Amino acid sequence: MTQPTSRSQIKVVIIEDHVLFAESLELALSVEGYDVKRVELPLNGTTPSSILASVIRQAPRIVLLDLDLGHFGDGLRFVGPLATAGINVVVVTANPDKVRWGEALRYGARTVRSKSNPLNEILAVVRRLGNGQPVMEVEERESLLRLWHQRNAELAELQAKIDRLTPRESQVLGRLMEGMTVHDIAAASVVSEATVRTQVKAILAKLEVTSQIAAVGLAHHVGWHPAAEPGTPRSSR
Template structure:
């Protein structure tokens, strides 16, 4: 019988090579997809993956500077390729996002190789690999996160341009004194802006404000 083709899309070289070697010994025709130069947009990986004509793609959710691997799930699924996510990310909402976009199952990188191989075997045979209860739980986590993100973005839209710039400085790790120097204003002025930011975002600290902005995948306005 023809060996099942498997493509590995993973930015951690050691893990990827170990997976390729182990699955090859299990009898699969495995190929690691080169990610190319750092910062390359993740959508440019799709043609490289499809050219290898895999039956199953093993995909990580966090591909370093290339971005969110979940963006590849839907186009791969539309092409008829089965996607199995194997990730070090532990956020259930991220797992739910992958499932919502068509991934057949999400496994942690700590999962035994036998579990990964068994999932590949079932997926390649068109068999279910995720029970109804776990799917429902992951989807609930994803929908709850969407609500949280929408709420965070609505709060961020309350900020003035100047307040958004200050929050952008915090995202880059700058403190009040440095922000004041860069903006050529007094520290008192920046502290007043910070108070307004915290009030509008309904948080009690700069750390919480940064956390909210990152969770919403927010970017400050360009100068």
């Protein structure tokens, strides 16, 4: 029978920008006997790629990773490379968006835990991983992954609508996103307001929305940005 690995032989790395929470995790895991290290996230001189490379070189068994890393951005970018390196990634986050939880699982995280849950729950996950035990129910994993796939399908459908816009309509939508009015757009483009209104109507029809606000909201929702217009005057607002 295989003997369980000693906790002192299990290296755990914490990637977390909330110092108090990170220190609490570090202390609790140290008390339980794990070889634990907290990654410093300095304001200057360190890039996300250098942090990732440093963590992978340490070859930890487990990484506890926050999704929102302050000035280092989205922790999701770390999940795939860490999982590919054979590291058990446990996402510990205050973000309640279950779609992002599903995305983390899709990239290879073993499980996701909310920071609002008791610290003992996170410690229990570490213990189970150390013993080679499962840390997430199949039904919960599949439910979160399904949410992620549904959101992806929704965004793809919305993006397809935006892709139907002509280059000129895309420019107009981009200027609406900047807060420009029909009058502003007409003046900047040296065309009549009637022409711009016709273009706006075409945009609304293709995006299947009924207002400029809804069109702008849809574009923001999918993270769309218009192509740059070299030499074209822009709103200073």
